[in-house]
Amino acid sequence: MAFILSFAALIPLDSLGHYIHWGWVEISVANFIIIVLMIATFIAAITAPFPGRRRRKENR
Amino acid sequence: MSSSEIDRQWTTRLRRRVEGKLPPEKLLPDTQPNYVSSWIYVFGVATMSALFVVIATGCILALRGPQWWHGSAYGHFINSLHLWSVEIFFFSMVVHLWGKFAMAAWRGGRTLTWMTGVITFLASVATAFTGYVSQSNFDSQWISTQAKDGINATGAGAYFNVLNLGQMLMWHIVLLPLAAVVLTALHIVLVRIKGVVPPFEENPVVENAEVTQ
Ligand code: HEM
Numbered sequence: 030m031a032f033i034l035s036f037a038a039l040i041p042l043d044s045l046g047h048y049i050h051w052g053w054v055e056i057s058v059a060n061f062i063i064i065v066l067m068i069a070t071f072i073a074a075i076t077a078p079f080p081g082r083r084r085r086k087e088n089r
Numbered sequence: 090m091s092s093s094e095i096d097r098q099w100t101t102r103l104r105r106r107v108e109g110k111l112p113p114e115k116l117l118p119d120t121q122p123n124y125v126s127s128w129i130y131v132f133g134v135a136t137m138s139a140l141f142v143v144i145a146t147g148c149i150l151a152l153r154g155p156q157w158w159h160g161s162a163y164g165h166f167i168n169s170l171h172l173w174s175v176e177i178f179f180f181s182m183v184v185h186l187w188g189k190f191a192m193a194a195w196r197g198g199r200t201l202t203w204m205t206g207v208i209t210f211l212a213s214v215a216t217a218f219t220g221y222v223s224q225s226n227f228d229s230q231w232i233s234t235q236a237k238d239g240i241n242a243t244g245a246g247a248y249f250n251v252l253n254l255g256q257m258l259m260w261h262i263v264l265l266p267l268a269a270v271v272l273t274a275l276h277i278v279l280v281r282i283k284g285v286v287p288p289f290e291e292n293p294v295v296e297n298a299e300v301t302q
Binding site for chain 1: 123126127128129131132180183184187188191
């Protein structure tokens with residue numbers, strides 16, 4: 030329980046949320062982080078080598 | 090019964106159609122083309138697995154009820170598993186759909202696969218929203234009172250009343266999950282019928298092009 034409480038203390042839940050304002054764009058920091066993580070995951074998914082993939086060199 | 094009579098039975102005709110379109114070796118294939126060995130293909134299955142956990146934890150929440158999920162440590166735990174599997178579900182669904190968009194995976198008669206995906210996405214968003222107003226806490230009260238004016242302004246409020254907890258809960262735990270699961274099943278059967286879309290050709294053959302060498 031103490032561990033869970035100390036972990037929860039890392040994220041202040043009793044304060045106002047943080048927002049990014051950029052011209053007419055307004056987005057919460059949490060949502061912004063999620064979008065950045067999705068873009069990073071997408072780039073990793075199309076670039077990272079897939080284990081066990083057979084490279085067929087004879088074709089090119 | 091004569092064999093022509095048997096041929097005309099709807100059960101016989103349906104079975105033959107299903108067998109023709111989706112033989113067992115197509116439904117559960119042993120191998121896939123080489124280009125499928127990429128991480129981007131993992132995200133459809135990741136979405137499906139997350140959906141499985143969402144439904145399983147949702148069933149446990151339904152069995153025990155709000156007093157339990159708000160008032161006990163085990164209840165909080167299952168409630169959190171439900172929330173976080175939803176987060177993973179949407180996260181992987183978005184990466185999945187970006188991947189399919191980049192591949193133009195609706196090519197070669199796969200329009201229905203793409204469209205069932207689109208509708209599943211919309212049904213999932215609606216499921217999440219009705220979930221937020223079904224929490225039965227101050228958060229859900231706040232969200233529903235904020236949402237009501239916008240929805241009433243569209244006229245939909247007469248049929249879809251976000252302040253009606255009973256109605257929202259029914260949408261969240263019966264109608265929308267049923268739609269999401271049935272659509273997902275259809276989506277995956279369509280992928281199996283059509284096979285994985287081949288990549289764009291490196292040197293596409295231009296029809297009627299003149300040979301200049
Ligand atoms: C509940 C949500 C969804 C689940 C569980 C799901 C699952 C899957 C799975 C397992 C596959 C086959 C493996 C793969 O290529 O990743 C697939 C393929 C596909 N998905 Fe989804 N999907 C979902 C949502 C979507 C959405 C939102 C779209 C796009 C709007 C979409 C478009 C497609 C297309 C076009 C294919 C066919 C790819 C091909 O033929 O190569 N899916 N989906």
